Amino acid sequence: xxxxxxxxxxxxxxxxxxxxxxxxxxxxxxxxxxxxxxxxxxxxxxxxxxxxxxxxxxxxxxxxxxxxxxxxxxxxxxxxxxxxxxxxxxxxxxxxxxxxxxxxxxxxxxxxxxxxxxxxxxxxxxxxxxxxxxxxxxxxxxxxxxxxxxxxxxxxxxxxxxxxxxxxxxxxxxxxxxxxxxxxxxxxxxxxxxxxxxxxxxxxxxxxxxxxxxxxxxxxxxxxxxxxxxxxxxxxxxxxxxxxxxxxxxxxxxxxxxxxxxxxxxxxxxxxxxxxxxxxxxxxxxxxxxxxxxxxxxxxxxxxxxxxxxxxxxxxxxxxxxxxxxxxxxxxxxxxxxxxxxxxxxxxxxxxxxxxxxxxxxxxxxxxxxxxxxxxxxxxxxxxxxxxxxxxxxxxxxxxxxxxxxxxxxxxxxxxxxxxxxxxxxxxxxxxxxxxxxxxxxxxxxxxxxxxxxxxxxxxxxxxxxxxxxxxxxxxxxxxxxxxxxxxxxxxxxxxxxxxxxxxxxxxxxxxxxxxxxxxxxxxxxxxxxxxxxxxxxxxxxxxxxxxxxxxxxxxxxxxxxxxxxxxxxxxxxxxxxxxxxxxxxxxxxxxxxx
Amino acid sequence: xxxxxxxxxxxxxxxxxxxxxxxxxxxxxxxxxxxxxxxxxxxxxxxxxxxxxxxxxxxxxxxxxxxxxxxxxxxxxxxxxxxxxxxxxxxxxxxxxxxxxxxxxxxxxxxxxxxxxxxxxxxxxxxxxxxxxxxxxxxxxxxxxxxxxxxxxxxxxxxxxxxxxxxxxxxxxxxxxxxxxxxxxxxxxxxxxxxxxxxxxxxxxxxxxxxxxxxxxxxxxxxxxxxxxxxxxxxxxxxxxxxxxxxxxxxx
Numbered sequence: 001x002x003x004x005x006x007x008x009x010x011x012x013x014x015x016x017x018x019x020x021x022x023x024x025x026x027x028x029x030x031x032x033x034x035x036x037x038x039x040x041x042x043x044x045x046x047x048x049x050x051x052x053x054x055x056x057x058x059x060x061x062x063x064x065x066x067x068x069x070x071x072x073x074x075x076x077x078x079x080x081x082x083x084x085x086x087x088x089x090x091x092x093x094x095x096x097x098x099x100x101x102x103x104x105x106x107x108x109x110x111x112x113x114x115x116x117x118x119x120x121x122x123x124x125x126x127x128x129x130x131x132x133x134x135x136x137x138x139x140x141x142x143x144x145x146x147x148x149x150x151x152x153x154x155x156x157x158x159x160x161x162x163x164x165x166x167x168x169x170x171x172x173x174x175x176x177x178x179x180x181x182x183x184x185x186x187x188x189x190x191x192x193x194x195x196x197x198x199x200x201x202x203x204x205x206x207x208x209x210x211x212x213x214x215x216x217x218x219x220x221x222x223x224x225x226x227x228x229x230x231x232x233x234x235x236x237x238x239x240x241x242x243x244x245x246x247x248x249x250x251x252x253x254x255x256x257x258x259x260x261x262x263x264x265x266x267x268x269x270x271x272x273x274x275x276x277x278x279x280x281x282x283x284x285x286x287x288x289x290x291x292x293x294x295x296x297x298x299x300x301x302x303x304x305x306x307x308x309x310x311x312x313x314x315x316x317x318x319x320x321x322x323x324x325x326x327x328x329x330x331x332x333x334x335x336x337x338x339x340x341x342x343x344x345x346x347x348x349x350x351x352x353x354x355x356x357x358x359x360x361x362x363x364x365x366x367x368x369x370x371x372x373x374x375x376x377x378x379x380x381x382x383x384x385x386x387x388x389x390x391x392x393x394x395x396x397x398x399x400x401x402x403x404x405x406x407x408x409x410x411x412x413x414x415x416x417x418x419x420x421x422x423x424x425x426x427x428x429x430x431x432x433x434x435x436x437x438x439x440x441x442x443x444x445x446x447x448x449x450x451x452x453x454x455x456x457x458x459x460x461x462x463x464x465x466x467x468x469x470x471x472x473x474x475x476x477x478x479x480x481x482x483x484x485x486x487x488x489x490x491x492x493x494x495x496x497x498x499x500x501x502x503x504x505x506x507x508x509x510x511x512x513x514x515x516x517x518x519x520x521x522x523x524x525x526x527x528x529x530x531x532x533x534x535x536x537x538x539x540x541x542x543x544x545x546x547x548x549x550x551x552x553x554x555x556x557x558x559x560x561x562x563x564x565x566x567x568x569x570x571x572x573x574x575x576x577x578x579x580x581x582x583x584x585x586x587x588x589x590x591x592x593x594x595x
Numbered sequence: 596x597x598x599x600x601x602x603x604x605x606x607x608x609x610x611x612x613x614x615x616x617x618x619x620x621x622x623x624x625x626x627x628x629x630x631x632x633x634x635x636x637x638x639x640x641x642x643x644x645x646x647x648x649x650x651x652x653x654x655x656x657x658x659x660x661x662x663x664x665x666x667x668x669x670x671x672x673x674x675x676x677x678x679x680x681x682x683x684x685x686x687x688x689x690x691x692x693x694x695x696x697x698x699x700x701x702x703x704x705x706x707x708x709x710x711x712x713x714x715x716x717x718x719x720x721x722x723x724x725x726x727x728x729x730x731x732x733x734x735x736x737x738x739x740x741x742x743x744x745x746x747x748x749x750x751x752x753x754x755x756x757x758x759x760x761x762x763x764x765x766x767x768x769x770x771x772x773x774x775x776x777x778x779x780x781x782x783x784x785x786x787x788x789x790x791x792x793x794x795x796x797x798x799x800x801x802x803x804x805x806x807x808x809x810x811x812x813x814x815x816x817x818x819x820x821x822x823x824x825x826x827x828x829x830x831x832x833x834x835x836x837x838x839x840x841x842x843x844x845x846x847x
Contacts, residue, residue: 034646070847082825084818085811092806096799106846121843157835175832227831264679356843385654545638553649560661 001359002059004049005349006109007066007128007341008041009102011199014342014421015045016370017053018349021362025052026370026421028342030547034554037200038547041101042345043112048372057113064352066344067125069105071152073098075179083243090245121356123348125151126312129339130171132347133311134161135354136364137334143303144171145296148312148340149184149199156183158299161309163361169354174302180242181233183288184314186224189239189248190284194277195261198248199313206317207455209285210504211269212278219256220287230298232291267454278454289320296328306331311347315339316423318479318486318508325475325485332475335484337368338422346370346421367516368426368482371419372550376570379415379552383567386560389575395519398571403526406536409434410565411448413541415555416519420548424483425540426510427460427517429548429555431564433499435459435537441499444537447563450544456502458483460510460538462524469493469535470509480511499537510538605729617737623681626744630678634671640723641667646708647716653769656713659761663720666754677747714770718781721762726785728755 005016008029016026025048030036032044050057076098080091101108110117123131129146141162148155157176163169179185187205188198196204223238238256241248254260261267261277268274296308308330315321315335325333336343353359376392383390391401405412412432420426431448433440435457445451459469466472471488472480479485486508489501500507514521528534541555542548543562549555552569559567559574567574605613619625641664648660708716731752738745766774 034642064843068846074847078821081814081818081821084814084822088807088810091810092803095806096802103846122846123843159835172837173835175834177831178833181830229831231831233830262679262682264675264682352843355841382657386658546642551649557645557649557661561665 001061001353001357002053002055003349003352003357004046004060004063005066005128005345005347005352006042006046006063007343007345007348009039010341011037011039012340012342013039013042013045014338014345015042015049016346016349016421017049018346018353019053021353021359022364023346023349023370025049026338026346027372027419028338028421028547031371031419031550034547036545036547041108041112046113052372057115060113060115060119062119062121062352062357063109063113063115064121064123064348065105065109066123066128066341066348068122068152069103071124073103075150075153079180079242086243090243093245121352123351124154125344126154126157126173126176127171127351128344128347129311130157130159130161130173130309130347131351131354132336132343133309133315133334133339134171135163135169135350136336136346136366137307137309138363138366139307139309139332139334140164141305142307142309142334143299143305143330144173144309144311145299146312147183147292147310147314149188150179150182153178155179155181155185156295156312158295160303160305163354165363166360168358169361171351171355177231180236180239181231183224183232183291184312185239185241185248186234187284187288187314187317189241189253190280192248193253193257193260194281195263195265195267202313203316204452204455205281206285206319207452207502208267208278208281209319210282210456210502210506211454212275212280212282214282214286215279216257216283217286220283222256223253224287224291226294230294267452269454285317285319288314288317289323292320293323293327296324296330300329307334308332309334311336311339311343313340315484318484319506321479322473322476322485322487325479326473330475332478333485335479335482336422337420337424337426337482339484340423343422366481368420368422368424369418369428369517370421373418374415374552374555374569376552376572379556379567379569379574380572382553382556383572383574388577391573391575392571393573394571395522398568398573399519399522399526401573402523402566402568403530405566406432406434406523406527407530409440411444411563413555413559413564413567414520414523415541415549415552415567415569416517419550422482423540424510425538425548426482427512427520427538429541429550430460430520431539431541432460432523433537433539434531435497435500435535436531436533438498440537443563444499444539448543449539454503456507457500457537457539458508458510459497459500459535460512460520460524461535462521462528463511463513465528465534466509466511469497469533470507470511472509472511477511480509481513481516483508483510485509493533496533497535500535605732606726609729609733613733613737616733620734620737621740623684626741627678627681630674630681630744634674634678637667637674638671641665641671643708644720647711650709651713651716653713656717656765656769659765663758663761666758670751670754673747673751677744680743714766714774714777715781717762717766717769718774718777719784721759721766722778722781722785724755724759724762728752728759731755 003018007014014028017024027045027048029042029045030038076094080087106117106120109120126146130144134144144159144161146157154176157173159173161171187202191202191205192198224232224234227233238250238253240250257280310333380390380392414430414432417428420428469490471490476487486506488505489497489507494501512521524534540548549558644660645664648657651657731748735745735748
């Protein structure tokens with residue numbers, strides 16, 4: 001049975017193909033269209049999935065959209081009416097936005113794919129999140145919590161799931177919290193207030209939080225109160241996201257926290273304002289964590305289950321995830337590699353397969369590598385044409401050479417196999433570097449990532465020695481499998497792991513098992529033999545404002561535009577030759593004064 | 596206008612609009628808005644040209660496109676920095692922005708780079724750069740009262756002129772016999788896109804007006820009902836009844 005899952009039109013659209021109960025391909029549209037956070041209907045991603053499997057659209061048994069468009073429209077319309085007349089500006093925009101394309105998904109999908117509309121199905125947004133979290137996790141029974149900004153109406157849901165090998169699967173939702181009361185919207189409001197991009201830069205708030213003190217917690221608690229039934233509700237006097245499209249926080253919010261940050265001014269932590277913004281970030285982070293831990297504790301007591309599957313965009317908050325693991329009572333916390341909306345494509349397809357069609361359960365491959373693959377020979381061809389130094393050798397020799405490069409403080413662009421699905425680079429499209437010095441961190445920030453200095457870099461470490469360098473609690477290695485948890489760097493190693501140790505002594509570590517990415521694991525071991533510390537800095541292979549690279553040519557163009565010294569794709573290694581960058585005919589041609 | 600080199604002469608249409616441009620750029624808020632917009636347009640254009648560098652099979656074009664893309668990204672940063680500097684002294688307010696006067700097509704809007712041939716891409720780029728150079732010449736000349744912004748346009752204009760020239764030279768190299776035909780094709784395509792932009796803009800305005808009228812004429816009673824229902828809603832958990840929302844055929 002061939003089932004295609006689609007997520008689109010909010011942010012980060014994606015497609016995923018499930019064949020006979022097993023995902024065979026999943027890819028975000030941005031990786032193919034090269035527009036970061038591309039929310040367009042994922043035609044390229046769909047094409048890529050079908051091409052990968054070698055099937056035509058008419059061979060699909062079902063196409064599942066990840067949410068119910070009319071239910072979402074109901075929420076948008078209702079909120080517009082409730083906010084009358086303040087919503088007079090937002091209303092026409094919202095209607096045009098929804099009525100233009102978003103509510104006609106059945107017709108759009110069937111016309112794009114040339115198939116019957118009867119094959120087009122719809123899951124609920126949080127059903128998709130729950131399925132993505134539970135059905136991809138190696139557990140047969142677990143509590144499920146999904147938390148994001150908003151789906152149709154739901155912003156947070158709790159329930160449980162059970163699956164039996166080669167038997168039936170159930171996912172039950174006990175209860176939910178509905179818009180406008182939303183933890184995701186609370187965090188996004190602070191994201192906007194702190195001058196970052198909503199739905200994109202929430203992780204910057206998390207990074208900034210480590211530089212502040214939670215001195216404003218009491219103020220944040222005025223915005224969110226606990227309800228007698230153990231849930232929470234926002235005080236809407238402090239927000240405007242439910243009434244206008246201009247601003248998510250109200251004047252009362254500004255009275256409480258002070259003037260918002262100008263997005264075009266850098267954050268200077270040495271100034272009073274800079275520290276105020278860091279304190280705001282620390283405060284909302286703490287309130288978010290406390291609320292999530294409270295909800296998870298209650299869910300644990302209710303279900304008595306040892307495992308929790310966590311989905312939704314808020315599950316990208318690694319600091320909160322680590323606290324849930326430590327304090328909620330759950331022994332293991334599973335967060336999929338793409339807990340956000342992109343992951344809903346895979347969730348919707350799996351939900352349809354297991355629950356709607358009632359197909360038997362299968363164990364799924366436990367990795368994030370579902371995208372297109374790189375071709376090292378294509379990289380070699382292009383790099384040779386441009387006069388760079390190209391080497392092609394077998395794995396052992398290549399790994400040793402790259403380990404030597406890294407030990408010599410070279411920065412390596414590392415591409416191998418299939419592209420990761422989700423926002424994290426987990427070893428197939430990564431920039432790797434030595435993690436030991438502040439100078440390396442600064443060099444990466446200056447020459448490659450061009451990003452705010454307060455943002456930390458992540459490390460990758462082999463599973464076998466992870467606890468030597470990082471204080472990983474029981475169950476933490478699972479959370480760290482997909483970089484979903486933030487854990488302390490052991491004090492004795494911090495001075496030798498400066499580039500990946502955040503200001504609060506933590507790191508968003510990836511714990512790598514050999515089976516998941518064998519070549520990267522071998523590279524870590526080879527690097528460890530040279531330096532005594534088998535840990536590498538692992539950051540996503542992209543430049544600021546661009547999606548993670550997909551194909552070798554994208555890696556190559558990124559390599560040429562920044563300070564990466566060595567580029568690897570498959571068994572091809574390319575080193576920049578300075579002469580190729582300065583004395584080729586093209587540079588003679590590029591002498592602009594001469595033209 | 597005296598400072599204009601031969602290749603930096605604005606078109607007659609742009610010259611005709613000079614008083615309007617002068618008025619638009621005279622206001623600091625509008626200047627900030629337009630500079631931010633240009634920053635986005637240049638960055639988007641850079642992204643598309645970078646894509647062209649990645650998909651072309653011609654090594655020389657690959658390198659030229661790459662250099663071009665880097666220029667466009669740099670222009671985006673220059674515009675953004677200048678706008679941010681102006682923003683310090685003037686908060687941006689809405690008002691007449693004159694967006695439709697922005698150099699359309701320069702951002703390669705809706706261009707499917709992956710599906711374009713090198714010659715089509717070069718023709719399109721050449722005309723886009725030419726149009727931008729013409730418009731930026733006017734902007735530079737009306738910016739007498741703001742030397743730093745004028746300097747930004749001056750520097751970018753210099754690059755645009757280079758881009759305009761290399762794209763034409765390369766088009767003649769890639770398609771020595773048919774490059775004029777490609778240029779005409781690109782001109783028609785730009786004209787069509789301009790029409791589409793205008794039509795979409797007008798349709799958007801009409802749509803907004805109609806929706807606004809409906810909002811104030813038809814919706815008040817429904818708004819009253821919605822508000823009354825909202826008051827009755829409790830906050831906190833909502834129990835999900837078993838079996839609810841199980842059908843995947845439903846869109847609601």
